[in-house]
Structure formats: C-alpha cells, structure tokens
Amino acid sequence: MTQPKSVASVNTNTEINPEVGLTEAEVADRKRSGDINVVVVRSSRTYQDIFKENVFTLFNVTFGVVLVLLIALGQITDALFSGFSVFMNILVGVAQEIQAKVTLDKLALLSVQKITVRRDRQSLEIPVGEVVRGDLIELSPGDRAPVDGEVVISQNVEMDESLLTGESDPVAKQIKDLVLSGSFCLAGSCVFRADKIGNESYAARLSQSSRIYKRVFTPLQKKIDTLVEVFILVLIVAAFLHIASSLNSGRTMVDTIRYASVIINSFVPAGLVLSISVAFAIGAVAISKKRTLIQKINAVDSMNSVRILCTDKTGTLTQNKLLVQSIVPLGDTDENSLRELIALYTNLMGTKNSSAKAMAEFTDKPRSPAKLVSEVPFSSSRKWGAISIDIGTTIMVGAPEILLTSPEMQEKSKQHARQGLRAIAVVTSEESIDSESFALPSNCRDRGLVLLEDSLRPDVIDTIAKLQNQNIRLKVISGDSVETVASIARQAGIAVPDDQIFTQKDLEAMEPNVFSRAAASGAVFGRITPDMKRRLISAMVKRGGYVGMVGDGVNDVPAFKEAQLAIAMNDGAQISKDVADIVLLDNNLSALPQAFAAGDEIKQKILSSALIYLTKNIMVILTISFAGFVQLPFPIEPRQMTVLTMAIVALPTVWIAFGWLKPKRLENFLRDVLGYSCLAGIFGAIAMTIGYVFSYYISGWALLRVPNGSVMIDSLTFQDIAKGQAQCVSTIIGTVFCLFVFWTLTNISIWKPKTFSQNPTAAILGFVSVFLAISLMLGFPTFFQIELPDQLGWALIIFLPTSSYYLLRMFQSSKLSRKLPQYLSQP
C-alpha cells in the first residue's frame, strides 16, 4: 500500500482562517471552477460487472464452443434450441440484477454520508458531494473523513486508520498532521482542511475501499458451487466416455457433438447458479421495501442463518434520548457543588456525546469562570473522560466501577443501575492526568452520581418477541453497567437469568475455554470495551453459532468485523454504516423480523429451485447412463432436452423466484434438497429407462412382425423408428415425473385431489406448462425427431411416472429410508 504524497504539494490553502472557514463567495467560485468533491455513489455492481458475471461463466463458454461447433456442422436448429434455455437464463438474470441495481442505487442515496463543514463561521451539514477544496471539515467521534487534508484544529483527536492500514491502534492527530479519507474519528474532535478531493483522495484511490455489494459467496452458494464442481468433475469423465462410446459405435461427428450438448446441459446446473443470483437480487429489492438497505448481497442468505443476535443497548433497545433523572451527591458534596462540577465538565469538554449533552441540558452554565487546561476525551475503551481546569482540579466523569473509590459508593450506583438507570460517576482530584498513560490519579474524591434514563423504543418488546419466535437468541452487549443493561434487557422481554450476566472484569479473568462457554451462554454483558465485544462475537462464531450484530456506534465496528451479519442504524456513526452488511434506514429494530422473514423466503426459493434442477439433472444423467449400459441409442435429443428443461425446470423456478408460488419449507440442504433430488432422480431415471427400453424393444417386436416378412426392414431403419418412439415416451415420462416432484414441492399430492384445489396456481401452472410442452412435441414430431407414441407407449406414459412416483413416496415413508442413515453410521 503506497502512502499518499504530502499535501504540501497540492493546494494548501494556508490563508483560510480556521475559525471562519470559506466564505459563500469562495465556495461558489470553487464550485464553478470544478474544485468539488465528486462522489460516485456506488451501492451495487456496474452494468458491465453484471453482464460479465452472467455471460462469461465457465459453463457458458464451454457450452458456447459446442454451439459454435454445431452451427459449423450445419445443425443450426439444434444449436438454437440447445442454447435457448441458457439464453433465457442469462436474459432473466441480467434483467433482474439490473432492476435490483437501480432500486438499490436509489436507496443508497438515502444513506449517503453527510458531514459538517465550517463556512462563514457557521457549522453546516452538507452531503459529501458538496465539499469544495479548502473547506474546513469538522470531525467528531464516529465521523468518517471523506477527503484527505491537514488538521487545523485538534482537540485530542484520535483517528482509526485500520480500514486503510490494518493497524487497529488509534492514531492521535495534532495540528498539521494528515487526515486520510476513509479513516474514522474515535475520540476527541478536530477540524481539517479538504486538500485532496474526489478521485485524488486516498480512499478513492483504494477503489472505494471495502464498500458495498461485494460478490461474496454465502454458505448456501458455497454448497451449491461445490456441487456444481463435483458435477463438472464427473462431466469430464463422462465426456471421455462419450467420445470413446461414439468412436466405438461409429456415431457420426454431428451426433457426437449434438449429444455432447445434451450431456453438458444435464451435468451442469448452470441455470441454478443463475437463479440463485436472481433470487438474491429480487430478495435485496424485497427486503429494501422493509426500509432495510442490503449493502452486501450475501446478507440476504446470512439473515436467514442468524441464530444469535447481539445488540447494543443504547439506540437499539432504547431510544438513545438520554435524560438526567436526578443527581446524587456522595460524601460531603452538596447538590449545588455537584451540579457546578457537571456544568464545568460539560461546558469545557471538546466533543459532547449523548450523555454529556443530557447532562449539559440538566445543568446551567457554570458559575465559575474556570478555564480548561487539558482534556482526556471520553473513550468507550477507557470508559471515562476528564478535564483539568486552571484552579488545579481535574474532573473525571465515567463508569462508577472504574472511577468510584469506595465499595459502598459502587454498590449504591449498582442499586440505581438495577432499576434500568445509567449511573455516571463524577470524581475529582487535585492531580492532573498523565496525557501519555492516561492513568487515573491515586487521590480521587467521589463527588456524586448522575442518573440518566433512556426509555425503551415503543416497538422493541414486540420485535424481540418476534425474533425469539424465529428461534433467534438475543444477547445484549453494552458499554453500560451490567445492572442497567440487565434491567433494560428484562424490560424488553429478554430472559436474563442471573448466571447469564457477565462483566468485562469477569470475562477478563476467565481461561479461554471458560470464556468461550460464557460467550455462548451469556445473555447480558455489561461494561464491555469494543475489543471485548469483538472477542465475544469471535468466540460465539467459533462455537458454531451464526452471529448477527446490531449496533450504531463507532465502538461496535470491531465486533461488526467479526460478526457474520453486521446491522447498522442509519442514524448511527458513519463507520458502522460503512462496515455493516445491512443498514436499517428507519433506525428501527422492528424492521428486522420482517427482513429476516424475507431472507428466509429467499433461501426457500433457492432451495426449491435447487431441488427441481438437481432432480432433473440426476434423472437425465442416470437415464443416459442406463441406456448406454444396455447398449441402446442415445435416449434424448438436444431439442427434446430443451422442451423438458423449459417445462419442468426453467418455468417453475421463474414462478418460484417471482413469488407466484409458495413452495413447502425445506430445512436442510443435504437431506431435503440433495438427498431428495438424488432419490427422486433415481426413481425418475428408472421410469424413463423402463419406458425407453420397453418402448424400443416392443416397437421392435412389432416391426419384425411385419406380415410375412416381405417388407423386412434393416437394422438401421428399425433403430431410427424404434428410437423415435422410445425417446418420445421416455421424455414425456421424465416430464410428467418432474411435474409430480414440482407439485410435491408446492404441497400437492397426486392421490389427494383436495390438494389440487388448495393450491390452484401451482396445479394449473404445472399442468399447463407440461401440457404445452408435450403438445408442442407431439404437434411437430419431425422437428423434434420423434415418432408418435402408440397404444403401448401411452400405457407406459400413464403407468410409469405415477407408479415410480408412488414408489418413491413409499420408500421415503418406509422404515428403511428413515433408519438408513442410522444403519450406515453403525460400526
């Protein structure tokens, strides 16, 4: 990684007064001259990316070569028909992803970062795209630097440059130090001048850093990809066998390539991979309607997998509108003195967080004219902040268990916390704080407690109940005191037994394995530092839980990076939004159950599509193998394969993807999808093969029984005629069998007529699709290279799919099938 050049070489506007900023005229002048921070809002992939990823896949390229060969050999119709379903898949895939891109881009505009600039002595909040060169940008904790520039005013600012450098320690910035775009303000505050804007900025050169819509494979995608890889591996072997068999049987070059297209089409469920990306794209749009912005596409799948949801207390469970309920003087301090100390602290401190703002509202201006000497800004890691004033006093404000010296006082603060109040200790000392080590002075005097209350969000109880109904376990990890957090969690409806409450100190003292157990079992974690939050999430993930994390602050970012699903609030710190997988645009946790349910629906759509694809593929592969085994001609022609694929795979998956049909719930990929499709594929292949073989030989019987043998036909003519009918019969059997599988998926049992009326859409769509496909084939027998089935052929078409499907269901409900995994796993 190259460090940026010194800003001195670029427009260093040294004449700008740090207190005033640019004037309106200067801003207008710079806008005219194009010195503006042009920001490309990019929430999704480019059109080029979408096109490339959908068209230039390994499968499409291989299949394309076969199609070109077919065209070169004059088999244009076959080439067109074989390529049709693939072409349709690409078309639907590209169209859907473009539609998703347009919608998500619109939503992304809602979450565009706004920053505060100082112009004409005023602080203005503007979108990052309106920053001009030389603007003075104010940063406070949680803000992301949008451009590069030199610090002109620093109030103990600490920047996190971990996204740029990988270095997790905060970097203190003094005047004239360089602030890099993409870095975040952790503590303190500063004003810096926009020197490098637009594409000159460091983050822009890092290709918009790690933002948004990365093509990351989800667990489900990984499983399906592994499956596709296995299919491709088998395909390579099958390709060799196909060539050997063609050479051996004297098959023509044209036939060899035509059948190669069928084999490729059968082995590689290319449409499945495409339908997954389509389902994700449609899903991202569906979820965005719940006012939830999907920033990374894998979040759709992750949402469904979440079993543990960790949440911060402030802002997620509570409204984050802190109000001082009361102040409690401690020791010999009276209320007025305590009020004065709080007023001094809140008025003299550099950057006010929400607690400080609430305290400032509660107290008036300080009566004392004391001046600030130095400040230790509040940090969520330290859990306290301090100011030194010119009368030789240091006022420290922060967590009671860290600042209060007397155990009785600490117990008193805990009592308040148990009522759900946030207790903040106020402590003074005559010593100043070492600015290097930030060590607390030894002779501190406990002055009082500030009790803040933050009421629950109105819908939080309902939301938590819904999440718990979806088997999601909620854990609250907060920087607040453990008593406060436990009380708020209980009020919100989370069960918090006393043995499931842990503090930072408890966790620090634990051995790694005990810590891991505590992370898994704990319900409330209080006084947790950002790093401990990260460790907790990491431990939960390592123990196999699928962990989601909801947060809004800069202190949540390390944990976000560990969690499998990071959820940020739109009004939260910019860094948390940038790192998160999804952003709740209404800052409302109540969007989560709906979004989770939508994610679940999308996963179900993908699993259903996978089931249909795999069943058809396994069925056709096995039929080809069985027919080869009994040395019969190739059982399916490319054109017949296209009709079969369109009717029973392509159309049903489109209906499911668009939500016209509600497939039944599939829980487990291995058992419900792969296991079932293997079994169904085997039964379907047996039906197809019996139909093919019987039809072939019995037609042969008839042909040989031509009267008196006077028109005895030769073997090749016989093969052509017998093959035509046998292919037609087996293709229709396969189509009907897959229709039954599709109906099962949509809760229709062929032996329960009531189920047809209960699911009329699936019943009608399935029937019409298969009826049209069969009619098309029978209507154009020459084109589809078939002979019309005779009486026996129709008898096979009716009997074989129904009986084999019934046998499949019998096998599934048999004791053997249920106990098979157990028998196989026995030693």
Next chain:
Amino acid sequence: MPPRTSKRPIAITILCVAMISISIIMISDRLLNFYLYSSYSSLENSNLAANTVVDGNQINLQVVSGIAFLGFGTVPILLAIGLWQLKSWARFLSICMFSAVMFPAIAACLGWVSPPSAENLLQIPTVFDNVLNVSTDQLVSRLMLLNPYIAVSSAIALIVLLIPSISKTFSVVAD
C-alpha cells in the same frame, strides 16, 4: 380357536384371480414363443425360418422383446398379491395400471392414437394371434378388435378399486 374371517371384499378376490390368470396367460404365451423361436431358428432351410429369422441381431431383438413382455406380465401378478393382502400401495398402483391400460385402449378405439396395425408399427402379438402366420390381408391386429373389451374390463376393475367402501378396507402405507 375363533374362526378366521376374511375382510377382503369379494370383488377384490375376483379381480385378483382375473389379474393372475391373465398374467399367467401372457407369460405362457411368451414362454411358448421362446420355445418356438428356438425350434425354428434351428430349421435354416425352412421357409418360415427364412422369413422370420434373418440374422442374429433380430433373433436377439425378439428374445429381448420377449423378456420385456415377460416383465410386463409379472406386474399384474405382483399387484394381485398386494391386493389380496389388502395393501394400499397395490390398490394405488393397480389404479395406475388399469388407467394406463384403459385410456390408451379407448383412445385407440376412437382412433386418437396409433391403432396396433402392422402399417403403423404396432402389432403386439398375443396368444390370440397366430404367432407364426400373420395374414397380409388382415391389416388390423386382433388386439385392435379386443381393445373395446380391454377398455371395458379395465374400467370395471377401476370402478371396483375406486368404490369407497372397498377402498376403506385397504391399509394406508403412504400419505
């Protein structure tokens, strides 16, 4: 010892006996044909043999086709055994089978699907045809003449299997 009473409806008993009988006839027909083929294939100079047995491939084809027919023949026997034991699966599969026989037979009678004639490549010889002597004058197989009877008897079997009071006597295996 209490007397054993069968809950099997009489219609099912009759159906089972009929199914087994027809299967035995079909199987016997195939076995007879196998015997005849082996007899005639050795008579190289015979006119019949010259007409029927052209080369090894076709003999093989006839044998394999015969085996396929034998396979068909065993299905009704298996289903009849299941029906005899009042198994639900046998009832469902029998319904499938009789539908598969009835509908194409009706369609063939109405001329919707290829009638089993020599010209239309379907002439399924049965024991009712003269196996070794098919007249060129007769374009329509005797199977065609039997089709209405096949359709009617399948329909009767279907009605028997679909009667609710009879269907209740079958044990449920699959949902």
